[in-house]
Amino acid sequence: MVPATSLSLPPGPRGNPLWGSTLRHEREPLELFTEGFRRYGDLVRFRMGPRPFYMVCHPDLIRRFLAENAVNYPRESGLPGPLLGNGLFESEGEYWRRQRRLIQPAFHRERLRGLVADMARSIQRMLDGWDARAGQPFDMAEEMGRLSIRLVGRAVYSGEPDDALCHALRRLAWLVNNPRHWLVQEVTRRLAINTARRQEFLAHLGRLDALAADVIARRRAGGPEDDAMSVLVAAKDRDTGEGMTDKELRDEFMNLFAAGHEATGTALTWAWYLLAEHPEVAERLASESAAVLGGRAPTAEDLPRLRYATQVFEETLRLYPPAWRVTRVAVGADKLGGHDVAPGTVVSAISYVVHRHPAFWESPETFDPDRFAPERAQGRHKFSYLPFGAGQHICVGNNLALLKGTLALAMAAQRFRAAVAPGWKVAIQPGIVLQPRGGLPMTVSPRS
Numbered sequence: 402m403v404p405a406t407s408l409s410l411p412p413g414p415r416g417n418p419l420w421g422s423t424l425r426h427e428r429e430p431l432e433l434f435t436e437g438f439r440r441y442g443d444l445v446r447f448r449m450g451p452r453p454f455y456m457v458c459h460p461d462l463i464r465r466f467l468a469e470n471a472v473n474y475p476r477e478s479g480l481p482g483p484l485l486g487n488g489l490f491e492s493e494g495e496y497w498r499r500q501r502r503l504i505q506p507a508f509h510r511e512r513l514r515g516l517v518a519d520m521a522r523s524i525q526r527m528l529d530g531w532d533a534r535a536g537q538p539f540d541m542a543e544e545m546g547r548l549s550i551r552l553v554g555r556a557v558y559s560g561e562p563d564d565a566l567c568h569a570l571r572r573l574a575w576l577v578n579n580p581r582h583w584l585v586q587e588v589t590r591r592l593a594i595n596t597a598r599r600q601e602f603l604a605h606l607g608r609l610d611a612l613a614a615d616v617i618a619r620r621r622a623g624g625p626e627d628d629a630m631s632v633l634v635a636a637k638d639r640d641t642g643e644g645m646t647d648k649e650l651r652d653e654f655m656n657l658f659a660a661g662h663e664a665t666g667t668a669l670t671w672a673w674y675l676l677a678e679h680p681e682v683a684e685r686l687a688s689e690s691a692a693v694l695g696g697r698a699p700t701a702e703d704l705p706r707l708r709y710a711t712q713v714f715e716e717t718l719r720l721y722p723p724a725w726r727v728t729r730v731a732v733g734a735d736k737l738g739g740h741d742v743a744p745g746t747v748v749s750a751i752s753y754v755v756h757r758h759p760a761f762w763e764s765p766e767t768f769d770p771d772r773f774a775p776e777r778a779q780g781r782h783k784f785s786y787l788p789f790g791a792g793q794h795i796c797v798g799n800n801l802a803l804l805k806g807t808l809a810l811a812m813a814a815q816r817f818r819a820a821v822a823p824g825w826k827v828a829i830q831p832g833i834v835l836q837p838r839g840g841l842p843m844t845v846s847p848r849s
Contacts, residue, residue, distance in 0.1 A: 408741040411455060413437065413446035421448025430831050431725075434751045438758075444738045452730075453746040455737065458758060460784035462737050463750045466729055467784070467792035474729035474748060476794065483606060484573065486652030489797060490660055501797065503636040503645065504653060507629035510800045514701035515627065516556055520805065521698040523551045523561065524812045531817055531845050538822040540840040542670045545809075546571050549666035552805045557658045558616045559628040566612070569605040574663045576602055613654040617647055629657055657798070664723035665802045667834050668788075669809055670841050671721035672714060673819050674827060675768050677843065682770060683818060686713055687848065690815035699808060707811045712770035714806035718788035720768060722752040723834040727790050752787040753835065761785040817845040 414437060416422035425433050426449055434456055437445040443459035457463050466474045475493045485491050489500050506512070527548050547567045554562045562570070576598070619625075620634040633653055637644050645653070676683040689709045693699075699707065728749040735742040742748065757765040761782055763772070771777065789796035796802070821827060822842035830838035 408743070409739060411444040411446040411738070411740045412441045413448075414440075416448055423449045431753055431829060434754050435757075438751075438754050444740060453743060455742065455746055455748045456754070457737065457748060457750050458754055459738070460755070460758075460761065460782040463727075463755065463784040463787070463791065465737055466731075466735075466748050467727065467750070467790075467794075470735060471729075471792050471794075473733050473735055474731055477728065477730045477747075483603075485655050485660060486648070488652035488656030490656045499638060500649070500653065503638065504629075504633060504657075504797055506636070507632035508797050508801055513556070513800055513804050514704070516804070517699065517701045517704070517808065519555045520552050520808055521700075521812065523555065524548065524809055525698055528813060528816055532847065535817075535846055536844055538842045538844050541673050541819070541843040542667070542837055542840040543571065545669040545673070546574065546663070546666035548809060549662040549669065549805065552665075552809075553658055553662040553801075555628075556801055557629045557654065557661070559625045560616075566608065569608045570659060570662065572601065573605045573609075573659065609655065609659055610651070613651045613658075614647075616654065617650045630654060661798050661801075663834055665805050667723040667836050668714065668718055668721065668802070669806060670837060671835075672717040672806070672810060673843060674821065674837070674841060675717055675720070676713070676814070677819050677821050679768050680818075682713065682768065683814065686710060686810065686814040690811045694811065694815060696815065699811060704804075704807065707807055708774075709770060710811040710814070711803060711807045712773040713810055714803065715773040715788075716768060716770040717806075719756045719762075719772075719786065721829075721835055722756060722788045723836075724788070724790065724796075725753045725831060725835040726751050727787055750787060750791075753831075755785060755787060758785065815848070817847055819843050819845050 414422060417424065422433060426447070433447075434445075437447065437456060438458050443457070444462060445456040445458070447454040447456065457466065476491075487496070489497065489504060492500060527544070550562050550567050550570050554560045616624075616630050617634065620630050625631055630650070633645060633650055635644070676686065686709055689707065693703055693706045726749050728747060731742050731744055731746045731748060733744055737748070756762065759765055762785070784791055789799040789802070820843060822844060825842050827841065828838040830836050
């Protein structure tokens with residue numbers, strides 16, 4: 402074994418003599434990582450727990466561990482097993498590659514265009530309800546979360562989730578996105594301790610399991626053919642000719658529906674906050690929507706002309722990436738930026754920091770949707786923008802997320818302005834996703 406003193410290790414803070422940076426990481430991870438980047442540069446070593454932890458900020462180094470040598474840096478599970486099972490978000494190796502091949506066709510861009518009309522109707526119903534709530538504060542995070550559930554439901558199983566199902570998913574999302582709570586859930590599950598939180602988790606999970614079983618049974622019996630679950634039930638492995646088992650289909654349903662909604666809902670919440678803080682951007686977005694749509698619902702043919710709406714969503718994902726870190730664990734020795742990476746090292750690209758790297762983003766703290774205009778985005782480093790991850794594990798639902806974001810912002814902006822409720826202090830809560838702490842109370846007012 403090579404002595405640690407002979408290794409070339411990246412710089413980093415020492416932190417508390419006993420705990421290193423662990424306690425601060427629990428309290429304020431974004432501040433810790435941002436300060437680490439500003440002080441130590443593109444590769445920072447933190448003392449957190451028994452394993453070395455490297456924060457990687459330079460796109461070239463990110464490309465190394467997420468693409469060029471990805472085989473040395475597999476994912477490590479971070480969510481409770483009973484929810485997602487061995488689905489696409491959690492699996493690795495040959496099984497993951499097989500599942501990815503079978504699932505990918507369900508999310509091709511051209512296929513998603515066929516969902517525009519149904520999604521537009523769901524958005525329209527939400528906006529009709531805003532007319533009666535004008536001027537009255539409501540939680541935009543809850544509203545966007547429920548909208549995202551309904552839009553994902555359309556894509557995954559041609560369903561319009563009812564209020565009870567939306568509530569179950571929102572509560573599951575809350576339990577999962579607050580690490581202390583899902584850790585308690587996992588511990589109590591393993592020890593079979595009967596707690597109120599565990600019972601709530603299992604009750605909501607049971608509701609989703611029942612839905613998944615019903616959807617799978619109906620697709621096997623020849624149900625709808627225009628949704629993701631129909632594609633998955635019909636898919637056959639190119640090598641063996643075998644399809645997915647009911648258990649595999651259940652796990653993928655949970656990954657695509659139960660876990661797939663939260664990131665888009667959170668991103669749309671932050672988009673409304675940024676539009677409220679930048680009325681000039683909101684007015685330009687409304688002008689584009691009025692010019693393209695003229696008050697009607699969008700069609701698939703309108704999507705290329707709603708370019709500014711897409712840019713607003715893309716810029717929101719830069720400043721507030723819901724999946725704010727991309728983490729892997731080295732299984733073998735490697736080098737990053739001339740520094741040694743020992744087996745077992747946790748290597749993480751903190752998207753929140755990478756998206757503010759001044760060498761790759763001009764005025765990185767400024768909300769500027771025009772930076773995603775085609776002429777300005779051309780030539781940008783592929784690994785400087787990570788809202789959907791990068792490399793082989795890039796999110797299979799990235800095109801669906803962009804479609805949902807574009808439609809929701811374009812349709813809402815032509816009808817309403819939004820403002821943060823008076824006196825509310827907006828703060829970030831970095832759980833599994835980057836969400837506003839305590840929600841985001843806002844008011845809306847109709848445009849004349």
